Amino acid sequence: MLDPTVRRLAVLPGSFNPPTRAHLALATQALEFAPEVVLALPSAMPHKTFDHVGPVERLKLMVAACEPHPNLSVAETERGLFIEMAREFRAHFGPQVEISFVCGRDAAERIVAWDYGDGDSIEQQLREYSLLVASRQGQYEPPPQLAHRITALPLDPSFDAHSATNVRTRLTEGLPWEHLVPEQIVPLVAHYYTRA
Numbered sequence: 001m002l003d004p005t006v007r008r009l010a011v012l013p014g015s016f017n018p019p020t021r022a023h024l025a026l027a028t029q030a031l032e033f034a035p036e037v038v039l040a041l042p043s044a045m046p047h048k049t050f051d052h053v054g055p056v057e058r059l060k061l062m063v064a065a066c067e068p069h070p071n072l073s074v075a076e077t078e079r080g081l082f083i084e085m086a087r088e089f090r091a092h093f094g095p096q097v098e099i100s101f102v103c104g105r106d107a108a109e110r111i112v113a114w115d116y117g118d119g120d121s122i123e124q125q126l127r128e129y130s131l132l133v134a135s136r137q138g139q140y141e142p143p144p145q146l147a148h149r150i151t152a153l154p155l156d157p158s159f160d161a162h163s164a165t166n167v168r169t170r171l172t173e174g175l176p177w178e179h180l181v182p183e184q185i186v187p188l189v190a191h192y193y194t195r196a
Contacts, residue, residue: 006093010034010132012102013077013085015164016041016058017051018189019065020180022136022155022162027072029153030102030132037102038073038089039066042080057192065182082111083120086129099129102153104136112143122146136160168193 010030014023016039027037039062041055059076066072077085086099103111108131112122126149133140134155142150162180170177171193178186 006036007096008034008098008100009089009093010037010100010102011040011085011089012037013040013042013080013082016062017053017164018058018061018167018181018193019185020162020164020167021182022159024065024069024072024182025155025159025162026102026104026134026153027066028069029134029155030100031071033100033132033151033153034098036071036073038075040075040077040085042077042085044078044080053192057188061185061188061192064185064188067184081116081119082129083125086125090128100132100151101129102132102134104134105138105140106136108133108140108142108150112146126150 010027010033012023012027012030016023019039023039027039030037041058041062043055055076059074062074066074077088079085079088082101086101089099090097111131114122116122116125123145126146131150132153133142133150134153135157136155137160140150140152167177167180167189170180181189
């Protein structure tokens, strides 16, 4: 449950298709920087769409995955850009809340290089939130002018192979996948991702 009095919040956004052990590792590692971490599923994502497993099922998977962790919460956001989510969370928690987004190296590279068009530049956005970046499949080197708002998030390199894409591929190919997702959601993943 989201604590409305929280003053520092870490947000791990994603498509969670399905949630993996790497998602939980990122979230629990972020607890070193914030007392509460929210796994956020956007209703509209800027570069992905919902396919066979929709948002209702994904939220159920996320809630079940987070259940054993009292400082992890789940939320659905209206939009998917970090600046949009930051403003949505700030509207809920108040203007004083410090927000950090948790992501991997690949996501950080995409966010920093994204063409925001007429919207706020990444420099302007990072005045409203900071980034906690895990070195997944390589270390992230932020541009010097942004480095003061980007913190490295330690993550065991064994999680590099834990991706939702890998889970779905293994399910399709009939290979073992259960070790890639939190134990408590194995039955739900099997149900949602193997039905016709």
